[in-house]
Amino acid sequence: MQHRLVWFRDDLRVNDNAALSAALDCQSDVVISAIFLTADLDWKDFHYGRNRLYYTEQLLRSLSVQLAALGINLEVVRLDSYRAQVAWVADYCESRSVTDLYLNQEYQWNERIRDHQILERLPDVAVHTYVDRVLLQPGTVLTGDNRYYSVFSPFKRRWLSIYQERATRPFDVDGRSRESVKPNTWDPICNRPDSDLSLFPKTEADAHASLDEFVAKRLKDYEMNRNNPSVLGTSRLSGALARGLLSPRQCVRAAEHALNLPIWEFPNHAFSWINELIWRDFYQHLLVGFPKLSKNKAFRSETECLRWRNDPSDIDAWKKGRTGIPIVDAGMRELVATGWMHNRVRMVVAQFLTKNLLCDWRIGETHFMEYLVDSDLGSNNGGWQWSASTGTDAAPYFRVFNPVSQGETHDPNADYVTQFIPELASVPVKRRHSPWTATLPDRYPAPIVDLKSSRQRAIDAFKELKS
Ligand SMILES: Cc1cc2nc3c(=O)[nH]c(=O)nc-3n(C[C@H](O)[C@H](O)[C@H](O)COP(=O)(O)OP(=O)(O)OC[C@H]3O[C@@H](n4cnc5c(N)ncnc54)[C@H](O)[C@@H]3O)c2cc1C
Structure with a gap:
C-alpha cells in the first residue's frame, strides 16, 4: 500500500498548497501523513524569535485541525538541527514504509543543503518537490546570458513577460471525502510571544477575510496610502505570506478577481501592490543565485x-x-x-x-x-x-x-x-x-x-x- 508523507515548512495551509494538493490526488486507500519538524538550535543561530515561533505554533494548531478533517495526522516534532531532521525523516520513512515524500521548496542555503541530503538518504522513496513559496521558480527568470538578475527593474520586466505565459493558478484540495481523524497534540514549540500579535490572522479563514477586505476596499488607494504608516494602507499580510498561511498565488488571484483583469493589464495604482509581490519573488531568487546572501555576507x-x-x-x-x-x-x-x-x-x-x-x-x-x-x-x-x-x-x-x-x-x-x-x-x-x-x-x-x-x-x- 502507498504511504505518502507531506513535510510542512513555511507553508502552513491546506488550500493552494502545491505539495499537499499533489499528495491528496489519490484514492482513499492511500495512507497520507504529515509532519512539521523544528530545528531549535539551528533556528536559534538564525535568530528566529519568539514572535515568529509563537505565531508558527498558532498556525500549526489550526492546520492540524484542518488536516484531521481530511483524515491526515500532523505530527509536530522538536529537533535540534537540520542534520537531525534529515536523520529523523530517513528513520521515519524506513520504519513506516513511506513510499512518497511531498515537500515545497525552500530557498535559503541551509534549507537547500538539507533537502539535497534528504534526496541522497532516501534512494527508495519518491521525493516530489514543488514551487509554492514564489510565483515563478528561481532559475526561470534569467538574463540573456543565463545569469540571475541583480537589479530589480530588468528582473521585473523579464518576470512579467514569463508570467504572462506561465501564470500559475491556485491548486485545489482534492474533494474526495476521507474519514476524519482526531487532531494530534504536542508540546508547544513556543509558549508565549514577546509582542501582542493580535494584528495577524491565525487561521486560513481569517487570512482570506483580510485579503478579501484589502482587495475590495484598500487596493484602489494602495499607491496613495502605502507610504503613510498612520493609515491602514497596506495589506498587513506579510506574516501570513511569510509563514505560508496564504500563498502569493492566492494574493494575485484575489486581486485579479477584484479588478476582473489579469495583472499585466492592471492600472498603475493596483499594479504597485503586485510590484511588491514581485520584489518578494526577487529576493527569493537572489538567495538561490547568490548563496553568500544566506551566509552573512554583503552582496557588494x-x-x-x-x-x-x-x-x-x-x-x-x-x-x-x-x-x-x-x-x-x-x-x-x-x-x-x-x-x-x-x-x-x-x-x-x-x-x-x-x-x-x-x-x-x-x-x-x-x-x-x-x-x-x-x-x-x-x-x-x-x-x-x-x-x-x-x-x-x-x-x-x-x-x-x-x-x-x-x-x-x-x-x-x-x-x-x-x-x-x-x-x-x-x-x-x-x-x-x-x-x-x-x-x-x-x-x-x-x-x-x-x-x-x-x-x-x-x-x-x-x-x-x-x-
Ligand atoms: C529593512 C527591511 C527589512 C524587511 N524585512 C522583511 C522580512 O523579514 N519579511 C518580509 O516579509 N518583509 C520584509 N520587508 C519588506 C516589507 O517591509 C514587508 O514585507 C511589508 O512591510 C509588509 O507589509 P504588508 O504585508 O502590509 O505589505 P504590502 O504592501 O501589502 O505588500 C504585499 C506583500 O508583498 C511583500 N512585500 C511588500 N514589500 C516588500 C518588500 N519591500 N520586499 C519584499 N517583499 C515585500 C510582502 O510579502 C507583503 O505582505 C523588509 C523591508 C525592509 C526595508
Missing part, C-alpha cells in the same frame, strides 16, 4: 571593508526606541510592541542605523529577525542590504534619508509617532518630528546624533572605500 564585497562604528550605546538606544528621532523611535517601538513595522519606517530605521549611526547592517538584520512575525531571510536581508547600500540594486550611498523630512512627508499629522511615543503629545503637531525645536518633554531624549554631520560621516566612510 568591497563594503566588507567599511569601518562601521558599532557604538554599543547607540545600538541600545536604537533598539529601545530612544534615539531622540521620533519616526525612528516610533518604528522601533512598533516592532517590539506588535512584531511588525510599516515598510516605509523599516527603510527609515534601517538607514538611520547604518548611515547616521554607521552601524553594521547585520546588527539590524538580526534584531529584525528576532522580533518580526514576518521574518524571512530573503526579504529581510534584501531590505537591510538595500538600505545600507551594500546590496543588489541598493540605495546609492550618498542618498541618505533625512528621518525628519521622511516623518513630515509620510506622517504629516504625526499620528503615527504620537501613537507609539505618547510623551510627544505635549509637543505642537508641527514640531513632533523634530521636538528638540520646541520644548522637549521630560521623558523624551534629545537626538543622539546630529543628522547633518552624521550623514556626511557615512558618505565619507563609503567614499573611503572607493579610494
Whole structure:
C-alpha cells in the first residue's frame, strides 16, 4: 500500500498548497501523513524569535485541525538541527514504509543543503518537490546570458513577460471525502510571544477575510496610502505570506478577481501592490543565485571593508526606541510592541542605523529577525542590504534619508509617532518630528546624533572605500 508523507515548512495551509494538493490526488486507500519538524538550535543561530515561533505554533494548531478533517495526522516534532531532521525523516520513512515524500521548496542555503541530503538518504522513496513559496521558480527568470538578475527593474520586466505565459493558478484540495481523524497534540514549540500579535490572522479563514477586505476596499488607494504608516494602507499580510498561511498565488488571484483583469493589464495604482509581490519573488531568487546572501555576507564585497562604528550605546538606544528621532523611535517601538513595522519606517530605521549611526547592517538584520512575525531571510536581508547600500540594486550611498523630512512627508499629522511615543503629545503637531525645536518633554531624549554631520560621516566612510 502507498504511504505518502507531506513535510510542512513555511507553508502552513491546506488550500493552494502545491505539495499537499499533489499528495491528496489519490484514492482513499492511500495512507497520507504529515509532519512539521523544528530545528531549535539551528533556528536559534538564525535568530528566529519568539514572535515568529509563537505565531508558527498558532498556525500549526489550526492546520492540524484542518488536516484531521481530511483524515491526515500532523505530527509536530522538536529537533535540534537540520542534520537531525534529515536523520529523523530517513528513520521515519524506513520504519513506516513511506513510499512518497511531498515537500515545497525552500530557498535559503541551509534549507537547500538539507533537502539535497534528504534526496541522497532516501534512494527508495519518491521525493516530489514543488514551487509554492514564489510565483515563478528561481532559475526561470534569467538574463540573456543565463545569469540571475541583480537589479530589480530588468528582473521585473523579464518576470512579467514569463508570467504572462506561465501564470500559475491556485491548486485545489482534492474533494474526495476521507474519514476524519482526531487532531494530534504536542508540546508547544513556543509558549508565549514577546509582542501582542493580535494584528495577524491565525487561521486560513481569517487570512482570506483580510485579503478579501484589502482587495475590495484598500487596493484602489494602495499607491496613495502605502507610504503613510498612520493609515491602514497596506495589506498587513506579510506574516501570513511569510509563514505560508496564504500563498502569493492566492494574493494575485484575489486581486485579479477584484479588478476582473489579469495583472499585466492592471492600472498603475493596483499594479504597485503586485510590484511588491514581485520584489518578494526577487529576493527569493537572489538567495538561490547568490548563496553568500544566506551566509552573512554583503552582496557588494568591497563594503566588507567599511569601518562601521558599532557604538554599543547607540545600538541600545536604537533598539529601545530612544534615539531622540521620533519616526525612528516610533518604528522601533512598533516592532517590539506588535512584531511588525510599516515598510516605509523599516527603510527609515534601517538607514538611520547604518548611515547616521554607521552601524553594521547585520546588527539590524538580526534584531529584525528576532522580533518580526514576518521574518524571512530573503526579504529581510534584501531590505537591510538595500538600505545600507551594500546590496543588489541598493540605495546609492550618498542618498541618505533625512528621518525628519521622511516623518513630515509620510506622517504629516504625526499620528503615527504620537501613537507609539505618547510623551510627544505635549509637543505642537508641527514640531513632533523634530521636538528638540520646541520644548522637549521630560521623558523624551534629545537626538543622539546630529543628522547633518552624521550623514556626511557615512558618505565619507563609503567614499573611503572607493579610494
Ligand atoms: C529593512 C527591511 C527589512 C524587511 N524585512 C522583511 C522580512 O523579514 N519579511 C518580509 O516579509 N518583509 C520584509 N520587508 C519588506 C516589507 O517591509 C514587508 O514585507 C511589508 O512591510 C509588509 O507589509 P504588508 O504585508 O502590509 O505589505 P504590502 O504592501 O501589502 O505588500 C504585499 C506583500 O508583498 C511583500 N512585500 C511588500 N514589500 C516588500 C518588500 N519591500 N520586499 C519584499 N517583499 C515585500 C510582502 O510579502 C507583503 O505582505 C523588509 C523591508 C525592509 C526595508
